[in-house]
Amino acid sequence: MFINFFYLLRNYGVPVSINEWMTLTEALCRGLAFSSLYGFYTLARSVLVKSETHFDRYDLAFQHYFYGIETPQELTERVMKWLEHALPPLRISPEERKQFQEWDLDELRRQLEERLKEQKGEHHGGGNWIGTGGTSRFGHSGYNPAGVRIGGESVNKSAVKVAAERKYRGFRADETIGIRQFEVALRKLRQLSSKEEGPKEELDLDETIRETGDKGGLLHLVWSRGRKNTVKVLLIMDSGGSMTPYMRICSQLFTAMNRASHFKDLRFFYFHNCIYDNIYLDPTCRLSNSIKTKSFLQLFDPEYKVIFVGDASMAPSEMLMVNGAIDWDVMNEEPGIIWMQRLAEHFDHSIWLNPIPAYYWDRTIGYYTIAMMRKIFPMYELTLEGLEQGIKKLKVNK
């Protein structure tokens, strides 16, 4: 029963397991859906979906699967879009009201269907098409006593309608988000030192008591090694002009990294589009405030985990040619790609975070260099989800 819904949910990216599906089946057998589609909607959601970040996907999948079961007059996303750019509500005098004729629901539905078929785009302020602020029978913020309001509260709770509202869109993890969520994600980047390394400097109270007890009250101190986070991180950010649109998200990541106090060491570096002989110490990328990339490699051992942040979009020559660097005063004897490969080889763990959504990686202007960069570094979107995946990658061995 509904087994296709299970696969549909997984296709929509809701991580449902068989365990949870069995729980749902058990609940259904006990009649916990209360024999209504809305009951099923809440039941399945609380059993199958374990994070509000997945609610939106669940809504989409539910809408997809159960579309048309309750209300055949369901609205398409298209119509909701037309209504988003609304006019202010229309005020109408009592005299004008009389002009609007008698109505009946079936007739209205028929008209709405027809108009859905005919209308091609947004429309505001008229008297016929679906839109806002007008006197058409379809839309919102307008006036027609015999109208259908599209969007707004649902009086009868219809599950498909609730799903269609997509209230949880804001919680999606693949949307770009705030500093705090980045911080939470970054906390996962930790690797505790093992009990086998380092000096024994913490008093092991439990063992001391046990040993002392064993010795009949003769004090016997036991020392152990504490466990500390050993992760060292290098954050290397592109601060070139093409990054300007992503400044906000990058600064959020920067702030989150800066606040994360659990790293053993954390350093920031900058580059412009690609790294060559020098790597910069501040975002203005001036040679006077830079160090040689060669000494950079000597300075930081391969244990450092490296996170590159950049759009990886540039002219192919910037990666492939000698003296291809975009900055006038930068001469590079070796093409950028060699330097990038050198960096990737030197460090055991490195990832690339790209603020451009993954969907556009093969169709944006910089697709060629993005593809090249992806061959060198595992690339993730600069979103919460991307960061989480990246952090997982940083924790496992190559």
Place this chain on the structure above:
Amino acid sequence: MPKVYTSFSGTDDYIASEDLQNSVNIAVALGRPLLIKGEPGTGKTMLARSIAKGLNKKILIWNIKSTTKAKDGLYIYDTVQRLYDSQFGDHDVSDIRHYIKLGKLGEAFASTEQVVLLIDEIDKADIEFPNDLLWELDIMSFDIPETGETITAKHRPIVVITSNAEKELPDAFLRRCIFHYIEFPDEKMMSAIVNVHYPDLEKQLLNEALKAFYWVRSISGLQKKPSTSELLDWVQALTVGGISPNKISKELPFLGVLLKKDRDFNAVLQRLHSQGAQKKTPAPGFLRNW
């Protein structure tokens, strides 16, 4: 055979949305832990008390701290006490059972009646903490190796777990829970909630306060949006201060009760004043500044 479930429908001091009631009843019927998430101040902790009250059961609260270990919830073996006692010889130290104290989870298992167990703010503890509890929550029983005893739940407790999303919870743990996200209440629900706490509140004052409250919440870029508990405090402050309702939206008195961060405070005041100014004289060339 159809079974009759005791069903939870909120209590007179706690208003639960229909969705939330469903989730609680599903969790109770299936005997699964109920995991509650939501914005701070939406009454996550209150829920467990309300369930206990509504279903007429005892409540046990296990407050989680950053140092809490999973084992603490099961039992504590008081070795130090035993050590002391052994030196003076006035207690029978040969019986370890005297030094085993049950934790909250252990208490819930050992109880002779079904109880509600609240595991509050589970994400405060170490990342591995929830995983360490998996087995015990699953089969509702644990061993005490020191005495060789096994504590098995006589009645499966109703387990409510709250989380502030400070740490991600492990998947294996999540799979076993029923999940509910408490949404921020809308205006209608909110006025019902305020009414529960202050039944004698003047209607006009409440309406004005709610209007102002949702206006403040709608300002984008606030570091910490005011929540239900702050609204309740604010309403009380307004009543005690004898503020007349029509002043509320205009002046936002006692704003410090709603907003806890300096930056937010200034941002809201700025918005409030710029709004007033715009009404009088629309600044010329306003659009050109874009």
